[in-house]
Amino acid sequence: MQKKSWWDIFIYKEKTQNQQFELLESKEDDSNVSSWGKHRAGKEAYIYVDIKRNLRRIKEDFNIPKNADITIRKLKICGHIDAFLVFIDGLIDKKMMNKVVLKNLMLETTGLDYEEENFIDALVDKVLNVGTIGKSNLFDKIENQITNGFCALFIDGYNKCLLLEIKDYPKRNIEKAENEKTIRGSKESFVEDLPTNISILRRLCKNKNLIVEYMNIGADNNIGCALVYIDGIINPEIPKELKKRINKVKSESILSSGMLEQWIEDSKWQLFPQVLNTERPDRAVSFLIEGKALIIVEGSPSANVVPITFFNLYHTSEDTDLRWQYGTFISIVRLIGTIMAVFLPGFYMALVLYSQEMISSELLASIASAREGVPFPTIIELMVMEVAFELIREASSRVPGAIGETLGIVGALILGQAAVQAGLVSPILIIIVAASGIASYVIPDYSLSLAVRVSRFFFIIMGYMAGFYGISIGMFVYFAIMCSIKSFGVPFMAPVAPKLRTSHDIIAVRPIDGMKYRPDKMNTLKKQKSK
Amino acid sequence: MDEGKIGNVEMICLLVNAIACKAFFTSVAAVVEKVGTAGWYMVLISDIVAIGVFSQMYALSKAYPGKNLLEIYDDIVGKKVGKVLSFISCIMLFVTVSITLREFTDATNVYLLHESPPGFIVGMFIIAMVTVCFLGIEGLGRVAKFLSFILLFNFLIVMVLSYRTFQGYKLFPILGYGLGNTVRHGIMRSSAFGEFILLGVFAKALNNTKDLGKIGYKSLIIGGLIISIVLFSVIISFPYYVTTELADPLYIMVSLIQYGRFFQRIEVVFIFTWNLSTLIGLTAIFYGSIICYCHVFNIKDKKPIIISFGISTYISTLIVPSISIILDYIVPIFRGYGWIGFYTPIFISWAIWLLFRRGKQTNVEKS
Incomplete structure (x- = not known):
């Protein structure tokens, strides 16, 4: 080997070619x-x-x-x-x-x-x-x-x-439902293995008319899915339409029920979900009995349910598991929580900026003194806190369990307290943001909860722009859009708008023997579910 | 654009809001100025007149089942004259939107958004109307139904809570400025209920046109009762000479609610009732005027028309420079003589149908 000497630095040497990998467009076409x-x-x-x-x-x-x-x-x-x-x-x-x-x-x-x-x-x-x-x-x-x-x-x-x-591959055991917890209901949840999920359903729904149709989704990936419904109850147009929509999916990258949901939903531009996703087999079976269809995708530990309404997303299986008095109570609590989650920060904005005369003198004085040292306008203050809250929530859901909980507590308590002490936000605002944040946790469906979280920002902006006038304008448009959504031909706000006969469990739950009918909006073949 | 279908209750909600939203603005003061303490039943006289005219429209719709009012005009008086009659209805609805929206804007400006320019208030309102019109009659009808029961509940709560301000003696003299005067103004101001023509315009959106009569009568009765209740409660809350000076007596009445130190100034509840009812009502009227316009000019797709109609409404609402001109000239003229525009097309069609077509139809049915 040639010995290196100090004058080598003056001698020109050709540079060695850079070995860094670059991904360039292939010359071959994709055919x-x-x-x-x-x-x-x-x-x-x-x-x-x-x-x-x-x-x-x-x-x-x-x-x-x-x-x-x-x-x-x-x-x-x-x-x-x-x-x-x-x-x-x-x-x-x-x-x-x-x-x-x-x-x-x-x-x-x-x-x-x-x-x-x-x-x-x-x-x-x-x-x-x-x-x-x-x-x-x-x-x-x-x-x-x-x-x-x-x-x-x-x-x-x-x-x-x-x-x-002669299939055999490693799979996860049936475990407790992580996201849809109940006190009294069944604890088991769906798993990633399709035959196991079907076997759970068969075990819970011992009906000879329970139909399971297997289909492949996507162009090349050929992920399997099962279309499940009860023949003789479901309106036959629903499975037909469902199969049509699944067959239309041309994507190669359908890997989960969430992806399939986006392909088959009625409108991709609506904020609200038009397909319900549940990880609880008992809840899935209750939907089957109501005349709905399930789509279970291989590799996804949940089932998609269609058609759905807002009230399907709003209810939990606990509402019917419990006696009607308790079911009604928690349903009303959830309604209050939902309203607070959507409107509370916007209302605060409208009250503080435009309609101070509507706040009683004592409360007004309290709000004014709390805001005295805050250097930001109310909208910035509120937006910063809302974004911070969303950050904490997102971060705590992404980190492992125990740390996630700690992060939530640290974020909420220490950060909030420090922000108030530093004079960056007023204590009353912390109460507003925390109350609306906690209220949004009462919404049982994750997609609906996200829709509510996004809507909250819309109403904050409307409240900031024009106070209660802006909020009422926003409410009109918001509810009109909600009323015009359809899930597989079923109006999203049914049975309230349009008004249809129902089993009386929209908000107030009736005693169980009063819930005789299947939802009218489903146009099922059998209208009555009990005599 | 998908028109969609709506149910009977949804249509009633649309019509009641379109008729009754006027009660939240200057009309109350104007009525009290004309007839004094007899205002609350003058409205009922107007309502009876409107029901009479509606009966004529109902007779026409029974004679031409499955058709809307505009198609009935075409069938009875021929396409050319029919288009003229439809255009009159279109203008009447359009002007109703502009005038009521201007009243609403000024009231909002006075009581709620003191520093916002009227253009901003009108602009936001029109954006909402246009957005909902894009959803079609189905979305509009459903949101009307969804919100109307909440609004009715709010309205009743506010009325009940205001009972402390009620003093029965203010109702006297019960005949106001005289019975003759009350009846005359009652007949003249029946245009306040002229929005019932929307039922004829939207007839095809109903699941069953046979229910048209039921829907119309119910809407007019409920709308009349709401306006009458508003006038009654305002008349017994303030001396009539004070009421005439208030731009929005109902709002003032609500702001007087006070139960203890904390439960006071609950106008916020009323603001939602006021705003949402006006939004529903005016959007229905706005959509009705678009349907009339599209019928007149044979336009199949309403989508491009909605935005241009929105811009036209914006301009026509703000074209009058001040609220005093609106209150002193435009509103009185429109309320006093609006019935000519609303009812003339129905009168003409009904008379021609009765004289020339009815016999022919009967002969055809017999043969």
Whole structure:
């Protein structure tokens, strides 16, 4: 190695090329990005009789050997016939594969007549003792099922493929519902595994008319979803419309029920959610009984419910679990909380800026003395506190459990106290922001709660601009928009606007024997749910 | 644009708000000035006259089921004259919006937003009207129904709480400035209920046009009662010579509510009633005028018209320089002679139908 000397610094050397990675636009167009896309352009591709062509096609489609977890296991059945199995390592039960499928195919097929016309049926009937076996001759379908955890068996000389369901993969156990807690209701929640979720529903709803239809969503990703409803109760137009909307989804990136919700909702520009999301199977079943449909997406620990109204988002399962007196009481408390969460800061703004004469003298003096040392105008003061509150809330929901709670307490107590002592905000404002913040926690649905949080800022601005006049203008537009929203054809504010017959549990809950009818807005086939 | 359908209660709420929102402004003082303490039943006389004219409109709608008032005009008097009659209705509704909005603006300016320019108040109001009109009659009807019961409850609460200011003797002399004078003004001022023509304009939005009569009579009765209650309570709260001087006597009456040191100055409850009722009522009238305009000029899509109508309303509302001109000239003329514009198209159509078409229709039905 050449020894470096001090005069080397005066000698010109070519710079070494920068090895930093830059992601530039690919010169290839996107028509060939999906290996499946190439074949999809034309008609549906059927499998070949020649096993070598099938093998070549599968390798090409799954990018083998680049794709390391796709396993192709060649074997001979009946002692001399070429066959191969395709499966994804990690999605199948290996014990089952080795001890049942491979063993039986290699050892138990010796007595079978290969020339027999129904050789495939004989394999299914006599050799393969697997619970679910499907047949297909379409490459697309076969490949989808392989990605779903099926094992595909191709046999030389046959243009049909057997799909063996020997799925097994790690999954989460059923746990307590995290976001929709109840005191008396069931504690279990949905999990990410679709068959487990369906089994929970079947266990809770022992109705022979409970229909579960499986569908695939999206263009390439083929995430599975289940459409669940009770035949004979639901209006048949709802599942039809739902299937139409799900089939229209062309996105490749549907990974959760939240994403699907945005694809199938009636209007993407409305602030309010038009699909309800629940993680509680008991609540999901109560919706099924009301004549609604569920969509459960593989990989999402919750179910989407359609059609919904504002009052579905507003209620919890506790309202009906409890006796009607207690249910009514907590429902009224929740209504007060919702009104406070939306309007309280805006009302404060209107009172302080425009209608001081409406505040009693003592309270006015108290507010004035509290605001005396604050250097900011009321709108800045309120906005800063609201944003700070939202920051604390967002931060506490993103950090791990125990720290999150601590962060909330530290933020609310210490920061608030320090801000008042520093003279940056008035104590009364802290009370207003905290009260409206706490009130927003009574809203059981997360999406509705977010809508309310956003609405609050709208009313603060309206109150700042024109006091109570501005707030009433805002209320008119706000409620008019709410009244014009529809969820799968059902008015969002039903049964209040439009007025429809209901089971009398909008705000005040009736005794349980008084709740005889299914919601009229659902136009169910059976109107009465109890006699 | 999707028109949508609304129910009977929703339509009643729209009409009642359109009719009764005037009671919150200068009309009360104007009525007391004309007929003195007899104002509360003068309104009922106006209401009876309006019910009579509505019966004619109802007869027309029964003769032409499934059609709105504008199409009925076209069928009875021919397309060209029918368009003229529709245009008269359009202008009447448009002027009603402008005048009531100006009254509202000045009242808001006096009592609530002292330093805000009228253009700002009118601008915000029109933005709200235009936004809701884009949602169509369905959204408007539903919000009217959603808010009306709350407003009615607020209104009744305010009336009940004001009972301390009520003094029965102020009702006398019960005949006001004379029975003849009361009846004459009652008939003349029946245009205060002229907004019932909206029912004919919106007829196709109803789920069932057979209910038109029921809706119309109910709306006129409820609207009349509300205005009468307002006048009654104001008359027994203030001496009539004081009432005539107040721009918004109802607001003053509400501001006098006082129960203990804390429960006083609860005008805020009333402000919401006042604002929201006016918003619902005027938006309905505004939307009605757009429908008439679109019918006259065969415009299928209302969307582009809504914004331009909003701008026109803004200009026409602010075109009068001062409130005194509004109160001394425009409002009295409009309330006194407005019935000509509201009722003439109905009278003409009804008379022609009765004289020339009815017999033909009966013959066709028989054959």
